[in-house]
Amino acid sequence: MKRQAINPANDWGARFEMNQAEIISEFNEIIKFSGQTSIIADNNSEMGLSVKYPNDQKKQMEFILNTIDNLLYQAKMSRNNIIHISFYTTDMEGFLESYEVYSNWIKEAGVRPTQSAIGVNQLVMPDMKLEIEITGAR
Template sequence: MTRQLLSSGSPMEKTFGYSRAVVQDPWVFMSGTTGYDYETMQIPDDVLQQTRNCWKTIEHYLKEAGSSLKDIVRVTYYATDEADAEAISRVCGEILHDIRPASTFLVIKSLFLPEMKIEIEVTALKGSA
């Protein structure tokens, strides 16, 4: 089995020694993904938009890995404010409605940067859908 490392090109990946995703066929292991908007190069204030941005990035790299959202078998959510849980869940439910992977939702004190409100980590099994 060949291991494929996917990178966004972020200098943080090299500094911290991680990849955006690791493909070890038939598995795809996605690093925690925050609500960073790569088109504007900013993190929006709105937790709903941050959550949508997470999924946009996740979908992009799953596709690059030869996979899709439908192949997600495990998801972990990290939120910094319990009050955001309902809004985050609503967006995630729209995206994962029929996929229904195993999941864990954690409320934590903080993420790497204070403006980050949500981080999503997924594992996908290619061809599982």
């Protein structure tokens, strides 16, 4: 896969580990993730599911990024295959405070995927603060 970053002259996105745009070429496959959350199996709950780290966005971010690593591994891919990431949060201020977790995680891969951070009123469960979608290619 070949990547060509497209950024404004001042490249302000670099400090957020993101490109404003990328041309992706010479790839064979795309992987598209469903929204990843901090939901875990819980036989004691009515739905059989609960939120890991309720209302703690930083811990939820760490948990979700670990899940993404595991899914990428199963697909025989890694973080450097990520070409876009979308964050959905019910607490933008909390998201920005915990953004360093993501920034350090993606910096290890040496890529700056395009990204979107979208504030929403509610996610699937009330204690859930964050959902992350990934698109990758190889």
